[in-house]
Each structure stands twice: as structure tokens, then as C-alpha cells.
Amino acid sequence: MTQVAEKNRDRISRRQVDKFAERRAQLADAALVTLAELGYARTSLREIAQNSEFSHGVLHYYFRDKADLIMACVRQYNAYCVTRYDQIVATSQSADELKRDFAAGLAKTLREDTAMHRLWYDLRTQSLFEQSFQADVAEIDKSLERMIWRIVSQFAELAGSPPAVSAEVAYAIFDGLFQQGLLKHLSGDTGAASELQAHAELLMGKLVVG
Amino acid sequence: MTQVAEKNRDRISRRQVDKFAERRAQLADAALVTLAELGYARTSLREIAQNSEFSHGVLHYYFRDKADLIMACVRQYNAYCVTRYDQIVATSQSADELKRDFAAGLAKTLREDTAMHRLWYDLRTQSLFEQSFQADVAEIDKSLERMIWRIVSQFAELAGSPPAVSAEVAYAIFDGLFQQGLLKHLSGDTGAASELQAHAELLMGKLVVG
DNA sequence: GAGTTTCTTGGACGATTGTCAAGATTTTTC
């Protein structure tokens, strides 16, 4: 086989892989919408297909089984949120500004991405029962922890004092706050988002020694 | 109808009601075990019946439908945990003792009641999707919040300084800590419980001003 | 443009689900 032919085959193969991966992402995206609407327990492959432009059979062409699809969704979800506050961290000039912008960002995504957040909590809880989800969920949780830690440590630096808690504790705190906010928001409490905003601002101040 | 006959009928009726309620509680208890093992999404009525001494048909004699059974389980769960720390609150002589005992209690129940806790998080998350669960879940969540608040406010009193956060925020924080601990504990991290203990002790100190 | 591969469809399958009802069994009533 000539070098040219080999290169050519590689290019083609790569193109096929890309197309395959692209369609997988499309289907995972469509699945995310349905999952976020119905939750893990009530979502079937047929329902996912019906809410997309594909048939239910095609799902098994791109995914080994249901668990494979769900895990792809979980990974896809990661992209939605992990870099959400990086802009804020990079451009903030003062501790106060960072604190305000972060709290406002939390409230905004609680209001706008409600369904996606509840899906995350759903899938994370499923990982407590299904061992096959654990690794991927743990990895995403860790990346969320790092995201929070970037904010907290940058805040501490701008404030001129070291953080008073570890990355794990900081994440656990804001995650707990957010989840409570989500529960209230979804039960019809229209003030839940602004309460979350106030609470986050308050707590961020307490997470650095002073 | 004589007064005696009326009284008699009432007594009988009450006995029947009690028996009915008692068996409902038995069945809900059995259902709790299976639910805690498999999670909401994977638990069927037949599976629940199989793990009990009854047949699957009897479930529909005591419960209108599956949702009715699940809600009875949620309510039953409430009794397990709401008064868990009241003894500690009542007998603690100093802020340090209360803090230590509370943190130790958290770690203990994380280790010993693992499955029941993950069921609670599962059902609470389901309430984000199923409106019919929302009222009961919110009520239990509120009672857990009050439980945490009894501890925090008693700690603040013993420490001689007012709490630095509201009841909602205090609960959100400890709930977030506990959930992270549960995730780690169930993924095989044998140090999760003692880490939770240390984190809870650390944070309790920070939740009062001064 | 024929031949080959890749992609997609829609139906069929066996298993499982929640629900229900008819009948057997037990408990209660008088």
C-alpha cells in the first residue's frame, strides 16, 4: 500500500468516525431534551426518538444499549455547564464584583436551565444505585467542584485572604444551596432564584477568613 | 340506636381502621427496603411483594395505585430520621460537645443507613418531575430543615453567639455536605464518613458569628 | 453508473409493567 493510499484511507476513516460521533452527539442532544422533561425513570427510547427527527431503531445503531445512551447524555451535559463561570472569573476586577456576578449567574441558570439542572441531579442520584454510572458522574461532579473552586480561590485572592474551606466543602455548600433553590423554584416559588442569589452572595463572603 | 351500640360501632370501626393502617405501614415498610435497594426507577410492585410475605395483589387492596404506595413510603421514611438528633440536642452540656456529637451522628447514619438515605435523595429528586410527590417531599424537607435548625440554634445558644445564617441556608449546607459524603461513601471511599464528620464539625463552628 | 458499504426504517419478539377482577381463605358478627 502506498503512503498516499494509506493517508487517504486514514482521512476517510477519520471522516466516518467524525460523522458517527456527530450523529451520536445529535441523538444525545435530543435525548437530553426528553430526559430533562420526563426524568430518567419515565423516559423510554421510543419517547426519545419521537421527540427527535429519527426513528427508535436508529438509537441502537449508534448506542450499544440504553445505558450507553444515557452515559453519552451525561457526558454531553458536562459541556453545558463546566465553563459557565470562567468568563466571570477571568474578567472580574474586584472581590465584590466577582461575588455579585457569580451569585447572579447562579440565579440566572436556575431560572433558565431549570430542566437541565434537575436532570443532572436525577442522573447523579441514579449513580447511587447503578454502578455503571458512577465513574462518569463522579468525573463530572469533580469538574463542577473544580469550577466552583476556581471561583472561590479567585475570590479569596481578590479579597486578600485565603479560603476558609477546602474545594470539596465549598462545592458541597454551593451545590446544597443550588439544589434547595431548584426544589423551591420547581414547586412554584417565584422568589427562589433571587433568594439563592442572596444566599450565595452571603456565603461567598463567609468562605474566606476574615 | 342506643348510645352503647353507637360507642360499640365506633370502637369496632376504629379497630378496623387501626388494623388497616397497621398493615399499610407493614407493606410500606417492606416497600421501603426494596426501594432503598433498587431505587425508584427500578422498583416494581411485584418486586416489592416478592421481598415481603405478601402477594402482589394485596398491594392494590391497601393502596390506590403505585403513586399512593410510594407516597406512603415517603411519609413512613419521615419517622426514621426527623427525631434522630433530638436526644443530642437535649442532653448536650456545651457547644463543643453538641458539635462533636452531631458530626459523629451524621457520620454514623451515613455508614449505617446508607441505603435509606439514597432512597430519600432519589424520591426527593423524583419530586422535581412528578408534581404529585411535591407536597409530601416538601413537608419532609421542611421537617429536616427544622431538625437541623434545632441543632444549629442550640449550638449558637451554648456558644453564646447568634447564628450567622438562616435555617434554610444551614439546612442547605449540611444537606449538601451529607449528599457529597453519600456519593463518595457509595462509590467505595471508606474515608467518606470520617471526612463528613470533620467537615460538619468545621462548618458548625463557622455558622455562628464570632 | 454498477456494486458496495453505510445508514435508517418500521415491525416483531419476549419480558415486564400497573391494574384489575373472580374466587379462595380468613376473620368477624350475631
Added chain:
DNA sequence: GAAAAATCTTGACAATCGTCCAAGAAACTC
């Protein structure tokens, strides 16, 4: 202890589930 009421078992039902497959449509190769 017979009649009545309650409790419980068993089997059946329609629906839905994940999975698989044969055949058609589309894309690609030479």
C-alpha cells in the same frame, strides 16, 4: 356455627419496555 365481611391469592389483561432484525434508502467507491 352459619352468615357476612374482610382480607388475600392467583391469573389474566392491555400497554409498554429494551432489543433485535430484515429490508429499503442513501452515500460512497471504483
